[in-house]
Amino acid sequence: MKISFAHMGNTYIAISGALKVLGAEFIIPPFTTKKTMNLGSQHSPEVVCLPYKLVMGNYLEAIEAGAEAFLMIDSLGTCRLGEYSQSSKNAMKDMGHDIEFISLDVYKGKAFELYSGFRRATGNGNPVDLIKAINILLIKIDIIDNLDEAYSYYRARETQKGSAKKAFNEGLKLIDAAMTPKECQKALNKGLELLKKVSIDENKNVLHIDITGEIFVVLDQFSNMDIEDELGRMGAHVHRKIKLSNWSNAFLKPSLFKLRETHEDKIKKLAKEFIKRDVGGDAIESIGDAVSAGNKKSDGVIHLLPFTCMPEIVSQNIMHNISKEKNIPVLSLILDEFSGKAGFITRLEAFVDLAERRKKTRGAN
Numbered sequence: 001m002k003i004s005f006a007h008m009g010n011t012y013i014a015i016s017g018a019l020k021v022l023g024a025e026f027i028i029p030p031f032t033t034k035k036t037m038n039l040g041s042q043h044s045p046e047v048v049c050l051p052y053k054l055v056m057g058n059y060l061e062a063i064e065a066g067a068e069a070f071l072m073i074d075s076l077g078t079c080r081l082g083e084y085s086q087s088s089k090n091a092m093k094d095m096g097h098d099i100e101f102i103s104l105d106v107y108k109g110k111a112f113e114l115y116s117g118f119r120r121a122t123g124n125g126n127p128v129d130l131i132k133a134i135n136i137l138l139i140k141i142d143i144i145d146n147l148d149e150a151y152s153y154y155r156a157r158e159t160q161k162g163s164a165k166k167a168f169n170e171g172l173k174l175i176d177a178a179m180t181p182k183e184c185q186k187a188l189n190k191g192l193e194l195l196k197k198v199s200i201d202e203n204k205n206v207l208h209i210d211i212t213g214e215i216f217v218v219l220d221q222f223s224n225m226d227i228e229d230e231l232g233r234m235g236a237h238v239h240r241k242i243k244l245s246n247w248s249n250a251f252l253k254p255s256l257f258k259l260r261e262t263h264e265d266k267i268k269k270l271a272k273e274f275i276k277r278d279v280g281g282d283a284i285e286s287i288g289d290a291v292s293a294g295n296k297k298s299d300g301v302i303h304l305l306p307f308t309c310m311p312e313i314v315s316q317n318i319m320h321n322i323s324k325e326k327n328i329p330v331l332s333l334i335l336d337e338f339s340g341k342a343g344f345i346t347r348l349e350a351f352v353d354l355a356e357r358r359k360k361t362r363g364a365n
């Protein structure tokens with residue numbers, strides 16, 4: 001059975017790493033493009049959130065490439081994610097595709113759900129291989145985020161535009177090729193070394209911008225129009241607060257391995273000042289991250305949300321209060337299939353200008 005999965009930023013490196021360990025036959029869907037989005041939109045309900053349409057587009061392109069089954073995260077949560085699995089199954093059936101869906105309800109079953117999902121998807125029932133695969137998945141998720149954090153530092157200060165990105169991409173390739181925990185560590189070290197060789201202006205007075213929002217659009221470069229690289233180009237050091245490793249630490253790792261308070265636990269406490277109950281999706285995280293940015297006196301927060309995302313509409317409304325009470329500029333950007341890059345960049349430039357002026361005034365005061 002040729003197994004496939006949808007894209008979400010660089011997640012494909014971690015998932016394919018686990019599938020390689022299990023000796024599975026798998027297909028990485030073509031990287032998301034405008035064509036993927038159009039294809040997905042054609043076969044999705046009009047008002048469904050953007051991630052659903054992109055996931056649908058990935059599935060259809062993967063089927064064209066020969067995929068016979070999909071691994072997907074399922075959830076009984078309070079937002080549309082709970083509908084993704086059943087809706088996409090129905091849509092595939094209506095289109096006449098005989099596809100197997102292996103849904104992983106990781107919110108309920110944690111790593112055990114991954115264990116049985118990988119076993120069903122790959123036909124490899126060897127417990128040692130399955131544990132190794134889950135381990136590689138979690139390690140790769142962590143090290144990609146580590147490399148990404150370092151990349152953000154160098155990108156904001158590089159003296160030759162694009163040099164940090166080149167080093168980062170080389171590092172990602174090494175992580176992709178690593179098959180064991182030792183090789184993963186070596187790949188990360190090598191990637192960090194490459195970044196350290198990038199010529200930078202260490203004394204550059206950079207802006208510190210935090211990014212938060214709905215996990216899919218924050219992590220997926222296609223949906224967010226490469227916002228991190230664009231801000232880096234404008235000289236901002238981006239602190240992406242929504243990370244796949246935060247999510248995997250909170251939901252996939254057994255509590256035994258959680259030696260410290262997780263990011264989730266911390267920001268949930270901070271969010272309580274502005275919201276009393278969970279409204280689904282990543283709303284609590286977005287609110288907590290914005291409060292945290294205000295407390296640390298970051299220069300600004302960018303909040304990313306897909307059009308019609310119910311939980312983030314709630315957090316978007318609360319962002320005004322956080323901005324006022326914590327005295328921090330917050331820009332909420334709504335993303336959908338009609339978002340144009342030129343208008344998007346203009347809004348980012350205006351926000352960076354505002355944050356710079358504010359920083360100077362604060363410095364003068």
Ligand code: SF4
Pocket residue numbers: 049050051079080081214216280281282306308309310311312
């Ligand atoms: S969090 Fe928002 S965008 Fe994500 S699945 Fe839920 S409703 Fe859709």
